[in-house]
Amino acid sequence: DLRGMSTVRRHAEELIGQRLAPAEPLNDGRQTPYRGHPVFVAQHATATCCRTCLARWHNIPAGHALTDAERDYVVEAICRWITTQGAAADHSPRQPAQAPTTAASPDTHVDEIHRLLTDDRQRTLERITALDRDFTSIVEASTFANADDEHDPEGSTIAFERSQTSALLASARQCLAEVDAALERISGGDYGRCERCGEPISSGRLLARPAARTCISCASRTGRSGRRLR
Numbered sequence: 001d002l003r004g005m006s007t008v009r010r011h012a013e014e015l016i017g018q019r020l021a022p023a024e025p026l027n028d029g030r031q032t033p034y035r036g037h038p039v040f041v042a043q044h045a046t047a048t049c050c051r052t053c054l055a056r057w058h059n060i061p062a063g064h065a066l067t068d069a070e071r072d073y074v075v076e077a078i079c080r081w082i083t084t085q086g087a088a089a090d091h092s093p094r095q096p097a098q099a100p101t102t103a104a105s106p107d108t109h110v111d112e113i114h115r116l117l118t119d120d121r122q123r124t125l126e127r128i129t130a131l132d133r134d135f136t137s138i139v140e141a142s143t144f145a146n147a148d149d150e151h152d153p154e155g156s157t158i159a160f161e162r163s164q165t166s167a168l169l170a171s172a173r174q175c176l177a178e179v180d181a182a183l184e185r186i187s188g189g190d191y192g193r194c195e196r197c198g199e200p201i202s203s204g205r206l207l208a209r210p211a212a213r214t215c216i217s218c219a220s221r222t223g224r225s226g227r228r229l230r
Contacts, residue, residue: 011037012075046078048077121183181213
């Protein structure tokens with residue numbers, strides 16, 4: 001139902017803007033209920049429920065307000081998952097949508113996933129170019145600032161901006177490497193299989209995060225153990 005998805009997308013944009021987009025969201029880590037709205041269900045399924053998950057699974061660092069492009073990325077991931085799982089249909093607060101217990105073959109969506117990865121790659125390249133430009137400008141500005149950051153407010157601000165931009169740039173380059181690796185796996189014919197347990201990764205997860213290397217179960221287990229596995 002296109003009208004239904006239009007409403008869900010609007011709700012997703014509003015909820016992400018209120019609960020996830022601020023640099024320091026209120027009650028971060030606990031701001032997304034597990035039920036009550038298809039967007040909430042989708043957020044937990046796609047690891048877009050808090051800034052920690054965004055940083056861990058989507059390479060979007062915490063500590064800064066989400067950009068328009070980052071908001072669009074999160075909303076798109078949520079809506080893709082809802083569309084794939086049919087969570088928007090026949091959903092009510094009393095009967096929250098559930099993720100499927102069996103993994104669908106990614107082969108069904110390989111063309112769409114390839115397109116998503118290609119689009120992600122282009123967006124990431126554009127982001128790297130913009131961040132490179134920003135970083136160069138900050139470095140040039142620092143040559144005119146007082147080198148004593150401790151006593152020069154302007155120098156301290158430039159140092160913070162340089163550090164933050166450097167972190168964002170490193171994250172974007174890591175994201176590009178993961179996208180390129182996923183495209184190589186598609187070309188090699190081994191895309192869509194969990195690198196940890198060897199089982200197929202569900203199409204819902206791959207559509208939400210095309211560069212994923214692990215299934216949701218393995219990602220959840222490694223997340224709880226403190227190890228980082230994508």
